[in-house]
Amino acid sequence: xxxxxxxxxxxxxxxxxxxxxxxxxxxxxxxxxxxxxxxxxxxxxxxxxxxxxxxxxxxxxxxxxxxxxxxxxxxxxxxxxxxxxxxxxxxxxxxxxxxxxxxxxxxxxxxxxxxxxxxxxxxxxxxxxxxxxxxxxxxxxxxxxxxxxxxxxxxxxxxxxxxxxxxxxxxxxxxxxxxxxxxxxxxxxxxxxxxxxxxxxxxxxxxxxxxxxxxxxxxxxxxxxxxxxxxxxxxxxxxxxxxxxxxxxxxxxxxxxxxxxxxxxxxxxxxxxxxxxxxxxxxxxxxxxxxxxxxxxxxxxxxxxxxxxxxxxxxxxxxxxxxxx
DNA sequence: ATGGTTTTTACTGCGTC
DNA sequence: GACGCGGTAAAAACCAT
Numbered sequence: 339x340x341x342x343x344x345x346x347x348x349x350x351x352x353x354x355x356x357x358x359x360x361x362x363x364x365x366x367x368x369x370x371x372x373x374x375x376x377x378x379x380x381x382x383x384x385x386x387x388x389x390x391x392x393x394x395x396x397x398x399x400x401x402x403x404x405x406x407x408x409x410x411x412x413x414x415x416x417x418x419x420x421x422x423x424x425x426x427x428x429x430x431x432x433x434x435x436x437x438x439x440x441x442x443x444x445x446x447x448x449x450x451x452x453x454x455x456x457x458x459x460x461x462x463x464x465x466x467x468x469x470x471x472x473x474x475x476x477x478x479x480x481x482x483x484x485x486x487x488x489x490x491x492x493x494x495x496x497x498x499x500x501x502x503x504x505x506x507x508x509x510x511x512x513x514x515x516x517x518x519x520x521x522x523x524x525x526x527x528x529x530x531x532x533x534x535x536x537x538x539x540x541x542x543x544x545x546x547x548x549x550x551x552x553x554x555x556x557x558x559x560x561x562x563x564x565x566x567x568x569x570x571x572x573x574x575x576x577x578x579x580x581x582x583x584x585x586x587x588x589x590x591x592x593x594x595x596x597x598x599x600x601x602x603x604x605x606x607x608x609x610x611x612x613x614x615x616x617x618x619x620x621x622x623x624x625x626x627x628x629x630x631x632x633x634x635x636x637x638x639x640x641x642x643x644x645x646x647x648x649x650x651x652x653x654x655x656x657x658x659x660x661x662x663x
Numbered sequence: 664a665t666g667g668t669t670t671t672t673a674c675t676g677c678g679t680c
Numbered sequence: 681g682a683c684g685c686g687g688t689a690a691a692a693a694c695c696a697t
Contacts, residue, residue, distance in 0.1 A: 640670085643686095
């Protein structure tokens, strides 16, 4: 048994390599099939044999400055570690390593160890000295925790951090809890990124209740002039579909149904989650996959009644459009 | 605060396995 | 008889004004 699994694995590897080679080999001249050479100074890709210019205006990814010796290169280069908004000081402050090793990797003496420990302590104290910094630190920790619990990607956390920073710098915090604003920022950024989580889902992992979240969310949006479009029902579809273990086919049909409904103008005013749930249910019916309304209502946190009402409308809209087409 | 819209809750009847 | 589904009325929640 292990024999076969090993062989298939190596076969897969060989296939992947062959594919890569194929992609490399495509770089030949379409006229005379000579070798192509990229001339980065003129931003062109030319054929070595016939001189045909295949690509023009390629992007030069190199630096825009020139350096004539090593020291000039050091002074002109502006590259360093990337900054990140997810750390309260943009990741730019100095940190003292936790390993008690010197620069050569040797262990420190106990005296040195104690010294480093004291330095670490003070470094941390200075780094997070004033209240705003401490505030930020806690908030970003919360954002990170909630984002993990909701399975939200890095970029969502980043924008959530940015939103929180803006709220902080505009003095929107007084009178509102750190958690409230952090949660609202995360909720907003998740929607902005097109990977929305419903209010219910967010309040599940947050320490604040739904009312406070909606209140602070609205407030933050207004004050920061954030323009956030209503969540697209389609963005819920993949998650629900996989929770219900439905085929890609029904997922696709669910999207189609939603598009049809959008064209028919049925989407406005209705809850996006409800629409997504209904589309999933309807699509499952069309593909003869067995899902009950109660299952869908469970994973989507939507009442069965809403699913019924929506999915009738969805199917009607689909019928009408197919007939008129 | 209020009124209009949407969603939820609760209940009922029908058909099927 | 349990289950899935469809419908209804009233209550609750939500939203803009």
